Amino acid sequence: MARAGINKAVVSAARQAVIARGDNPTIDAVRIEMGNTGSKTTIHRYLKELEARAATQAVVAPSLSEELTHLVSHLADRLREEGATQVAEARAVFDEALAAAAQDLEQTRQRLAQLEQAHGIQTAALQAEAAERVACSAALQTEQTRGARLNQACDDLQTRLKDKDEHIASLEEKHRHARDALEHYRQSVKEQREQELRRHESQLQQLQGEVRQLQQSLQVRQQEATVLNRDNERLLAENRQAITQGQERQQEIAEQTRQLSAAAQSLAKVEGGRDELWRQLGEVRARLDEALAREYQHRRSIDQLETALAELHAREAAQRPAAEPLMEKGPAEEG
Numbered sequence: 001m002a003r004a005g006i007n008k009a010v011v012s013a014a015r016q017a018v019i020a021r022g023d024n025p026t027i028d029a030v031r032i033e034m035g036n037t038g039s040k041t042t043i044h045r046y047l048k049e050l051e052a053r054a055a056t057q058a059v060v061a062p063s064l065s066e067e068l069t070h071l072v073s074h075l076a077d078r079l080r081e082e083g084a085t086q087v088a089e090a091r092a093v094f095d096e097a098l099a100a101a102a103q104d105l106e107q108t109r110q111r112l113a114q115l116e117q118a119h120g121i122q123t124a125a126l127q128a129e130a131a132e133r134v135a136c137s138a139a140l141q142t143e144q145t146r147g148a149r150l151n152q153a154c155d156d157l158q159t160r161l162k163d164k165d166e167h168i169a170s171l172e173e174k175h176r177h178a179r180d181a182l183e184h185y186r187q188s189v190k191e192q193r194e195q196e197l198r199r200h201e202s203q204l205q206q207l208q209g210e211v212r213q214l215q216q217s218l219q220v221r222q223q224e225a226t227v228l229n230r231d232n233e234r235l236l237a238e239n240r241q242a243i244t245q246g247q248e249r250q251q252e253i254a255e256q257t258r259q260l261s262a263a264a265q266s267l268a269k270v271e272g273g274r275d276e277l278w279r280q281l282g283e284v285r286a287r288l289d290e291a292l293a294r295e296y297q298h299r300r301s302i303d304q305l306e307t308a309l310a311e312l313h314a315r316e317a318a319q320r321p322a323a324e325p326l327m328e329k330g331p332a333e334e335g
Contacts, residue, residue, distance in 0.1 A: 083294075
């Protein structure tokens with residue numbers, strides 16, 4: 001098959017140009033005149049057809065109107081072919097650019113949807129971290145209140161323990177006075193020694209029982225104070241751990257805030273790329289409008305040529321009735 005743009009009209013124009021230069025219209029000469037385009041088989045077939053038509057037309061010389069009609073038809077065919085080729089090329093370029101722009105726009109939309117989804121996830125995580133931070137702060141405040149309460153209880157126990165110590169000292173002082181009195185009674189009242197001794201021993205045993213009870217109570221209080229001190233140390237350790245966790249949460253929130261800012265910057269870049277795609281699409285549309293305008297001009301040129309051709313046909317038809325009587329009169333006079 002012949003390449004796009006190679007037809008009988010193009011071969012005929014190239015043949016006429018070669019003949020006008022005074023050269024022989026061979027296949028190679030015609031192909032060089034057409035810019036080394038088209039297959040030699042197709043050119044040979046068109047040359048044979050043109051030569052056969054030229055031989056047929058040599059019997060009857062064509063009129064000027066027929067040559068003009070042929071030339072105008074040839075020019076109209078070439079204009080149509082060139083216009084159709086340019087429009088097809090412009091449409092192909094526009095379709096390709098439009099498909100690429102649509103693909104880029106779809107990718108941008110998908111990326112934007114992903115960024116919006118990531119932004120939503122980050123926002124939800126940030127809100128959860130903020131809620132957890134509030135809960136930790138409330139728990140920390142509760143533990144601090146509890147620690148203050150335990151410290152107050154520990155102070156109260158220390159005060160009570162001091163009171164017990166003073167009471168024990170007072171009892172020991174009383175015990176010492178009792179023994180002194182007992183010794184005094186032994187020395188002063190010897191005959192009541194046994195009775196007073198039993199009475200004093202009884203009192204001593206009672207006092208010793210009270211002392212033992214007070215000592216046991218003191219041990220219990222000391223054990224309670226030890227337990228309270230241990231609880232206080234544990235609460236202080238938990239308080240320090242809660243403060244450390246709160247600081248870690250604040251660092252994580254700062255990191256998530258930075259990631260959110262980076263996502264916002266990426267979103268701004270995506271929006272800038274989308275604006276650039278719309279601008280390129282506008283340029284492609286402008287080029288398509290220019291190609292359509294050129295096609296419209298070509299169509300107007302073809303319409304003008306067809307109008308001129310119709311006028312030539314009309315003038316030729318008007319001239320024929322006037323020429324026929326002259327042709328009939330000539331042979332009659334010769335007779």
